[in-house]
Amino acid sequence: MTNILLTGSSRGIGAAIADALTAAGNNVVGHGTSSGIPADFADPAAPDRLWEAALEQLNGRVDVLINNAGVFEANPLDGDDDAWRAGWERTMQVNLTASAMLCRRAVRHWQERGHGGRIVNVASRAAYRGDSPAHWHYAASKAGMVAMTKTIARGYARENILAFAICPGFTMTGMAEDYLESRGGDKLLAGIPLGRVAMPDEVAEAARWLALDAPASMTGAVLDVNGASYVR
Numbered sequence: 001m002t003n004i005l006l007t008g009s010s011r012g013i014g015a016a017i018a019d020a021l022t023a024a025g026n027n028v029v030g031h032g033t034s035s036g037i038p039a040d041f042a043d044p045a046a047p048d049r050l051w052e053a054a055l056e057q058l059n060g061r062v063d064v065l066i067n068n069a070g071v072f073e074a075n076p077l078d079g080d081d082d083a084w085r086a087g088w089e090r091t092m093q094v095n096l097t098a099s100a101m102l103c104r105r106a107v108r109h110w111q112e113r114g115h116g117g118r119i120v121n122v123a124s125r126a127a128y129r130g131d132s133p134a135h136w137h138y139a140a141s142k143a144g145m146v147a148m149t150k151t152i153a154r155g156y157a158r159e160n161i162l163a164f165a166i167c168p169g170f171t172m173t174g175m176a177e178d179y180l181e182s183r184g185g186d187k188l189l190a191g192i193p194l195g196r197v198a199m200p201d202e203v204a205e206a207a208r209w210l211a212l213d214a215p216a217s218m219t220g221a222v223l224d225v226n227g228a229s230y231v232r
Contacts, residue, residue: 001026001027002026002027002063002064002212003026003027003029003059003061003063003064004021004027004028004029004062004063004064004065004066005031005050005051005054005058005062005064005065005066005102005106006018006021006028006029006030006031006036006066006068007031007032007041007050007066007067007069007098007099007102008067008068008070008122009028009036009068010030010032010036011032011173012173012200013068013122013168013171013173013204013207014030014032014068014069016203017066017068017203017204017207017208018030019201019204020201020204020205020207021207021208021211024208024212026212029054029058031050031054031069032069037053037054037057039053041069041094041098042090042093042094044093047098047102048105050102051102055109061113062106062109063117063118064119064120064211064212065102065106065118065119065120066119066120066121066122066207066211067098067099067102067119067120067121067122067145068122068207069094069095069098069099070094070095070122070141071090071094071095072135072138073090073091073138074132075087075088075091075134075135075137076133076134077133077134077136088136088137091137091138091141092137092141092144095138095141095142095145096141096144096148099121099145099148100148103119103121103148103152103163106119107119107156107161110159111159116159116160116161117160117162118161118164118210118211119149119152119161119164120163120165120166120210120211121148121149121163121165121166122165122166122168122203122207123142123143123145123149123166123167123222124138124142124167124168124169125167125168125169125224125226125229126138126139126142126143127139127142127143127145127146128143128146128167128230128232142167145165146165146167146222149163149165149220150163150222153219153220154220157216157219157220160216162214162218162219163219163220164214164218164219164220164221164222165221165222165223166203166206166207166210166222166225167224167225167226168198168203168225168226169192169197169198169224169226169227169229169230170188170192170197170226170229171198171199171200171202171203172197172198172199172200191229192227192229193227193228193229194227194228194229195227197227198225198226198227202225203225206225210223
């Protein structure tokens with residue numbers, strides 16, 4: 001049985017990933033306010049606490065880390081300087097730094113145990129395409145996650161430590177629904193050749209496959225799930 005730590009498992013994409021992985025017979029420890037282990041990633045100490053709690057629940061062994069937790073909060077350019085800086089730092093802490101801390105813990109864990117493992121980082125189309133003027137920080141955090149994934153893949157492949165990323169476009173979660181409404185949903189949908197946003201279970205299937213079945217030679221790969229709204 002594969003032991004998996006999944007962050008942001010309470011709703012949306014994270015809940016769908018948890019369902020896909022448990023249905024496949026894996027041992028999943030979730031993280032979130034309404035499921036699994038609570039940890040507020042705005043607190044710099046929270047990722048380490050989550051890792052230790054997950055290790056305890058998983059009898060000292062994590063095989064796969066999936067970083068899905070994140071925030072998508074507007075940060076208008078014309079706001080107060082201190083407020084803009086605080087918004088930038090909060091998003092970086094939650095979306096990127098917390099993921100980096102968990103990736104570091106996972107890599108060291110696998111090195112100490114002398115066997116490999118897998119990391120799946122859920123980033124965003126914004127990593128490549130950018131986002132709205134009020135979301136510089138979000139796009140930057142997700143671009144950082146992609147770069148981190150590639151760096152891990154290159155650095156530790158010989159130790160069978162594999163790293164992958166997923167870049168969803170708009171996905172039918174609470175965050176996406178609010179954003180679509182605020183930005184004029186029909187106009188945004190017109191930019192998606194598929195004609196609809198992705199469903200959480202579609203992203204979850206990509207995550208499940210990368211976590212369990214993707215060939216080792218794919219390490220460093222980034223999968224797009226965006227209805228051809230951005231191709232590269």
